[in-house]
Amino acid sequence: MKIHRLSIVLLYAITILCVFLLFQKGGSYYFQPLIDRPHNPIHSNWKPGGFVGHGAGIIGSVLMLVLFLYSARKRFRFMRKWGNIRYWLNYHIWMGVSGPILVIFHSTFKVHGIIAISFWSMVAVALSGVLGRYIYLQIPRSLSGEELSGRDMQDVQDDLHADLNRFSGLKDRIFETISMIIGKHDISQSTKLAALFNWLLSDLALPFRMIKLRGVLRNSPEITKYQTREIIVTVRKLAILKRRIVFLQQAQAILHYWHIIHKPFAYVMIIIMIIHVIISIVFGYKWIF
Structure with a gap:
């Protein structure tokens, strides 16, 4: 239990450190008017297709894909003994917070076209995830995360x-x-x-x-x-x-409706993100690979 808590604290600390460093090193670029950004000395590395910008997008996208393992852990019978479900949820939430943050830096805080749909779906998923976590905690559970009778x-x-x-x-x-x-x-x-x-x-x-x-x-x-x-x-x-x-019955009902809202946004976000990645690869944006 202590190791799990320490790992979660460490992961969030890494996220905060990354945000701090990205703003410290690239703050002048992010807050610069779009028309002036190409003249900034760090533009080649910090633009969406640059080393830093592209890297943030790749890492963020990977986190947003890996977090779907939590859904698989709940759905597939053979995965149900793969660790404490509460631990899975905590890592799922960390990835659901950190992934979108990195993708925002990848976009250099500008979104347009079809990517805007994916972006705002991502924001909706992240914000609704915070609410979902709160509702989830309202249902009494055992130490293993199973709902109590x-x-x-x-x-x-x-x-x-x-x-x-x-x-x-x-x-x-x-x-x-x-x-x-x-x-x-x-x-x-x-x-x-x-x-x-x-x-x-x-x-x-x-x-x-x-x-x-x-x-x-x-x-x-x-x-x-x-x-x-x-x-x-x-x-x-x-x-x-x-x-x-x-409040148990109300919490269970609200959590049911929350899933109905949360999942479609997640699917829209992932589908458009995959299309975006495929198009980027086709046009030669392969980062360091």
Whole structure:
């Protein structure tokens, strides 16, 4: 688990470093009017067909193709034991972020013609991917990434309540604060869009509620620092789990509709990108090959 997290952090650090270096070295070129770019000394290397520009496009395109392995991992039975699905998703998201960024640098921030369709499809895929990741996290899952059954979710919730009940001597005002954090979510009349808005507000409000609970616990002399940390962690897990259980059906439905929107943009992006690559090769743009 730690190795996976470190690898993800390292990959995003590499992406950030690449963006920084590209802007540092080629910023004057990217922000220059199109008519003046051919006169820039770095034009031959930084234009879309140059060493740097073409290289960014190739690497970005490869990442955007490789990320489809995640879909294959979910679809094909023989691949289902190839590692933790959560790990696959994290790498999929990194490639879905880094690939388009590199392609944008390849385009030198100018798009026109049929490439514009692929470009904006790529942007739509990347942005919807961020939303999809958030919705995916709203569905309680095991450590392996598999969706928990109703019984499994109830067992986890019972375990968290049991952990909280271990702390004896909690005063009524502490329990009142905890009850406020865990909260009651009435979504019986909510539309799917309203449900999405409500749980987004709940996520944004949770850190502030946890700060309030921490203050209440620190002002309670009967609660030690160690107990404060344990209570904070347990209450946070319980609040998130309970909210996800309440919104489960809405999350599943929204995720279904999200796939309907996300996939067509991805297919359009890839088809036009492949056509673009083939035409480039036919006209002799082969980078260093």
